[in-house]
Amino acid sequence: MSRATLRLPTPLRTFCGGADELPVAGENVGAVLRDLVRDHPGLAGRILDDEGSLRRFVNVFVDGRDARGLGGLEAEFDDGSVLTIVPAVAGGSDARDGATSP
């Protein structure tokens, strides 16, 4: 088991008592995320899907590297690592169909 720091994006902090980062420990990224959701039920469905997989619009980086390239939820990390939850930040003007909303 390794100990690390988990950095949270602003939109998820409200579900973690406002914390911007949390000390975490686990065998791998998946274990950390499952414990996180267990301790902060408001995060349920926001990071992991119903099958326990990483949601499509969420990335986790381990020391600046995308966990998906390190084994996904099985990715291991070192003591002192920094894990960062990265939400997909996307949108666009829909110029091709002209759809806009207030």
Place this chain on the structure above:
Amino acid sequence: MRGVRIVVDVEQLGRAVTASRVALPAEACGLMLGSTDDDGTVRVARVVPTRNAATTAREDRFEVHPEDYVRLDGEARELGLEIVGVWHSHPDSGARPSRTDRDGALPGWSYLIVGRAAHGDLHVRSWRLEDEVFVEESLVTTEEEGAVVPGVERRSASIESQRPDVAIAS
């Protein structure tokens, strides 16, 4: 009635405008680093362009590159700031959130849009998702407010601005 107030240094705002024009015909995007006052006022200290990671239709889609997000999240923390919002451009349409913008938005962040970036009537507006609906923020430049955003050295204004939207002289 306008919601949250967002204060941006005019020179930092200019970075988004410049990046929006350089990226044409694609959309430009990036993150805003800053802080939030106790009264909810958002103070943007840095407007930072990022790579647009959208793999298709970059003329009307954007995705902040996740590697850039991680890097800027780290930089913000080192500066005692946080990511307070996202900015992107609409090359041809106005600075109102699209359906795709709404679908991709997260609560708790400001969404600043550089509208009509390919045209002479370029303008900037900022929005925030509240109860799954975008509400316009009150966008104020530091020059209008007469205040200094922490972390930003004030210089003379190089961009004209006016209410209610911030219109940028081309």
